[in-house]
Amino acid sequence: MSTVRYAETAHPLVDLLNERWSPRSFDATAEISEAQLTAILEAARWAPSAANFQPRRFIVATRGSLAFDQVVSTLAEGNQPWAVRASALIVGVAVTTSPEGAAYRWAEYDLGQAIAHLTVQAHAEGLHVHQIGGFDPAMASDLFSLDAHLVPVSVSAIGFVADAEQLGDRFAARELAVRSRLTLDEIVLHRS
Amino acid sequence: MSTVRYAETAHPLVDLLNERWSPRSFDATAEISEAQLTAILEAARWAPSAANFQPRRFIVATRGSLAFDQVVSTLAEGNQPWAVRASALIVGVAVTTSPEGAAYRWAEYDLGQAIAHLTVQAHAEGLHVHQIGGFDPAMASDLFSLDAHLVPVSVSAIGFVADAEQLGDRFAARELAVRSRLTLDEIVLHRS
Numbered sequence: 001m002s003t004v005r006y007a008e009t010a011h012p013l014v015d016l017l018n019e020r021w022s023p024r025s026f027d028a029t030a031e032i033s034e035a036q037l038t039a040i041l042e043a044a045r046w047a048p049s050a051a052n053f054q055p056r057r058f059i060v061a062t063r064g065s066l067a068f069d070q071v072v073s074t075l076a077e078g079n080q081p082w083a084v085r086a087s088a089l090i091v092g093v094a095v096t097t098s099p100e101g102a103a104y105r106w107a108e109y110d111l112g113q114a115i116a117h118l119t120v121q122a123h124a125e126g127l128h129v130h131q132i133g134g135f136d137p138a139m140a141s142d143l144f145s146l147d148a149h150l151v152p153v154s155v156s157a158i159g160f161v162a163d164a165e166q167l168g169d170r171f172a173a174r175e176l177a178v179r180s181r182l183t184l185d186e187i188v189l190h191r192s
Numbered sequence: 193m194s195t196v197r198y199a200e201t202a203h204p205l206v207d208l209l210n211e212r213w214s215p216r217s218f219d220a221t222a223e224i225s226e227a228q229l230t231a232i233l234e235a236a237r238w239a240p241s242a243a244n245f246q247p248r249r250f251i252v253a254t255r256g257s258l259a260f261d262q263v264v265s266t267l268a269e270g271n272q273p274w275a276v277r278a279s280a281l282i283v284g285v286a287v288t289t290s291p292e293g294a295a296y297r298w299a300e301y302d303l304g305q306a307i308a309h310l311t312v313q314a315h316a317e318g319l320h321v322h323q324i325g326g327f328d329p330a331m332a333s334d335l336f337s338l339d340a341h342l343v344p345v346s347v348s349a350i351g352f353v354a355d356a357e358q359l360g361d362r363f364a365a366r367e368l369a370v371r372s373r374l375t376l377d378e379i380v381l382h383r384s
Contacts, residue, residue: 007238011231014316039203045373046199050325057381065384112304124206133242181237189249192257
């Protein structure tokens with residue numbers, strides 16, 4: 001069984017994007033190396049941001065650490081069974097204001113970009129990323145003592161893909177479903 | 193003069209990320225092909241999003257079109273002199289609510305991801321991208337008759353890099369400045 005599920009594109013994409021998908025079937029025994037972890041964080045670090053404000057922070061927890069279990073505890077019930085198999089969980093945190101209290105208009109937008117860059121580097125490292133919105137940000141803030149201007153926005157489960165069968169009936173069908181997107185015509189409002 | 197300004201990374205990044213930067217010195221005569229434009233939009237299209245809601249839309253304008261001049265007119269005065277040289281301008285639009293009016297929590301985050309994927313594909317196509325926050329979103333909404341739930345968030349200037357000298361004194365120094373970022377220690381709140 002192939003676990004690579006290429007995007008059906010109207011124009012060929014570079015492999016790192018074309019091969020990217022968001023698995024739930026992580027290998028619960030595989031470990032991410034410190035070098036891989038640093039590489040994906042460097043990718044996030046060098047992502048662009050409005051006026052180079054870099055309004056993004058990261059809580060990084062590898063499987064086996066207390067922090068990993070804490071992040072798992074913030075996840076919605078439906079995400080815990082598969083996310084617990086990831087090699088690392090990274091909480092993406094938006095810095096919503098400057099030290100002077102001025103709002104950063106692009107904090108969440110720029111956090112999204114940074115996680116996207118992290119994802120691309122992860123694929124170059126043989127890893128896959130599945131981002132999770134279903135978690136309790138207030139609980140995460142509390143567990144990691146975040147100031148009010150630091151807002152947890154996503155949790156990225158990062159690891160190595162294993163057979164979908166291990167997921168059991170609840171998730172296996174979703175895991176193997178064909179990827180779908182709106183058409184270009186539906187997302188391009190104007191083109192000239 | 194080299195116009196490639198590699199990121200100084202603590203760990204090597206894949207070339208498509210390492211070589212990426214945001215120029216102002218676009219070649220005002222170079223044209224983006226329809227195939228290139230489609231490729232970068234496909235990259236945005238296939239980016240991940242929360243629950244696959246895909247809350248992002250794009251206004252695509254190539255230099256020479258009326259829409260291009262309209263997008264230029266929305267830019268802050270400091271961005272117009274260089275952005276007008278880009279081969280294309282793409283307005284990134286967040287879909288902030290569902291058709292039923294429910295807020296999309298990750299609309300801006302997911303738009304940022306889509307533009308990041310577009311940027312990676314652009315580099316694979318020999319293009320560079322410089323995102324702009326300094327523009328008038330209300331003016332853009334008006335010019336392109338956007339419904340209230342569609343919020344313009346960024347304008348991406350996309351084109352081919354030319355010598356920085358053509359920019360003149362006002363921008364050339366900034367163009368050649370060393371790229372900088374916060375350190376990993378500054379952006380990683382916890383790692384274990």
